[in-house]
Amino acid sequence: MRKQYTSTQKAQIVLEVLKETKTITQIASEHGVHPSQLCRWRDKAVEHLGQLFEEQSNASPDKSAEQQAETERLYAEIGRLTTQLSWLKKKSGQTTEQE
Numbered sequence: 767m768r769k770q771y772t773s774t775q776k777a778q779i780v781l782e783v784l785k786e787t788k789t790i791t792q793i794a795s796e797h798g799v800h801p802s803q804l805c806r807w808r809d810k811a812v813e814h815l816g817q818l819f820e821e822q823s824n825a826s827p828d829k830s831a832e833q834q835a836e837t838e839r840l841y842a843e844i845g846r847l848t849t850q851l852s853w854l855k856k857k858s859g860q861t862t863e864q865e
Contacts, residue, residue, distance in 0.1 A: 769798060779804065780811045
């Protein structure tokens with residue numbers, strides 16, 4: 767049965783490879799991973815490293831758009847409730863001056 771590595775474990779091993787304090791063969795034997803697999807993990811990590819920072823900068827506009835939509839929804843709800851409150855006060859004989 768082959769050993770399964772979590773993404774966190776893979777990332778830690780790849781960081782060790784990128785530090786270059788040991789050879790890939792040494793790291794591979796320590797972790798029980800074939801050296802070619804380490805090279806694939808390293809290459810994949812390096813290839814997608816730039817996307818990590820793009821996702822952070824792209825996440826802000828998405829969150830901003832979501833926050834804007836939520837704000838608009840809440841203001842619409844406030845407007846609806848304010849209108850209902852005014853109507854109820856008018857129906858009951860209360861006016862805003864009496865408050």
